[in-house]
Amino acid sequence: MAKIVALHYFAVVTRCSSLRDAATQLDIHPNVLARHISQLEYYMDAPLLERGPLGIRLTAAGELLAAKLDRTINELDHVARLIDDLKGLRGGLVGVHAAEGVASAVLVPVLAAFSARYPQVRARLRTGTAKDAVRAIEDASCDLALTFFAPASDAIAVVRRVRLPQFIIAPPGHPVTQAGGAVCTLLGSYRWVLPGPEFGVRTFIDRAAAEAGCRIVPTFEAASLALQRALIREAGALAVLPRAAFADEIAAGTMVAVPFPEAMPVETSLDLCVPADRQPSFAAERLRRDLETALMQLRP
Structure with a gap:
C-alpha cells in the first residue's frame, strides 16, 4: 500500500515545480512527501528527481516512470472497483468519453436515469475527438467511449454502431x-x-x-x-x-x-466503445447496457 501511495504522490509531483507546491496540493507536510519520494527512489533503485535552486525536474528514470504512471494508477483504480464489486458494493466511479455533438442529447439523459437507479455511482465525463476517446480507453482513464468514427485499435471493441444522419x-x-x-x-x-x-x-x-x-x-x-x-x-x-x-x-x-x-x-458512424481486454466494473457494464438501449432507439 505504501508504494501505491508513493506513486500517487509522485504523479502530483510531476505536475508541480517544487515539492512544497506538491505537498500543498496533497495537504501533507513537505517532509512527509520527501520521505515517500525517497522510498520510491529506493524501490526503483534510481533517482527520480533532481532538486535545485530553481525547483525540481525529472531525471531520465523519473520521465520513464511518469510516462507509464497515469495508466498504472488508472489500472489500480480499476482493480479497486472490481474488488468493490466482489464485496457486493454498487458504488464507485465510471469514466465516459463522448463526442460533444451527442453528449448532451444521448449521454446526459441516460446518465440521469442511471444515477437515479445507482445513486452511489459517480461519473467522470470527458469530451473530445475520436482519437482522444481511444487514448482514454488505452490508458484506462475511461471505461466507455461514445464517439463518431472510432479509429481501429486493438485496445478497443465497438459494441454498438449506429448510422446517424447529419x-x-x-x-x-x-x-x-x-x-x-x-x-x-x-x-x-x-x-x-x-x-x-x-x-x-x-x-x-x-x-x-x-x-x-x-x-x-x-x-x-x-x-x-x-x-x-x-x-x-x-x-x-x-x-x-x-x-x-x-x-x-x-x-x-x-x-x-x-x-x-x-x-x-452526410451520415456518420456513432460508435459505443469499450476496452477490448479489460473486465468492466459493475457500474461500467450497467451503463454500457443503458447506452446500447438508447442508441438502438435513436431515429434520424
Whole structure:
C-alpha cells in the first residue's frame, strides 16, 4: 500500500515545480512527501528527481516512470472497483468519453436515469475527438467511449454502431431553409461553423462536399457545442450536427434542421466503445447496457 501511495504522490509531483507546491496540493507536510519520494527512489533503485535552486525536474528514470504512471494508477483504480464489486458494493466511479455533438442529447439523459437507479455511482465525463476517446480507453482513464468514427485499435471493441444522419443546423429564415436553398451549388456560399480537421466528422464533410462538386470552407472552426450554438444564433452560421444535438431548439422553432441534398449525403458512424481486454466494473457494464438501449432507439 505504501508504494501505491508513493506513486500517487509522485504523479502530483510531476505536475508541480517544487515539492512544497506538491505537498500543498496533497495537504501533507513537505517532509512527509520527501520521505515517500525517497522510498520510491529506493524501490526503483534510481533517482527520480533532481532538486535545485530553481525547483525540481525529472531525471531520465523519473520521465520513464511518469510516462507509464497515469495508466498504472488508472489500472489500480480499476482493480479497486472490481474488488468493490466482489464485496457486493454498487458504488464507485465510471469514466465516459463522448463526442460533444451527442453528449448532451444521448449521454446526459441516460446518465440521469442511471444515477437515479445507482445513486452511489459517480461519473467522470470527458469530451473530445475520436482519437482522444481511444487514448482514454488505452490508458484506462475511461471505461466507455461514445464517439463518431472510432479509429481501429486493438485496445478497443465497438459494441454498438449506429448510422446517424447529419443535418444542416440553421437559424430560422436563413436562405438554406428556403426551397432550393440547400443545393450543392449554393452551400459553398454560406457561412459555416465546423469542428477542426482533427475531428472525423469534419473529414467526412470535406470528402462528401468534394465528391458532390462543392467546397465548404468554414468561416469559424469550433468544436464546442455552446460556441456553435452562439455562432448560429448571432452570426447566422450553419453547423453540421445530428438533429438530436439541437432537439430542444428545433422543437421551439429557434433553429431548423435541413437535410443535405441527395448528391451530398452526410451520415456518420456513432460508435459505443469499450476496452477490448479489460473486465468492466459493475457500474461500467450497467451503463454500457443503458447506452446500447438508447442508441438502438435513436431515429434520424
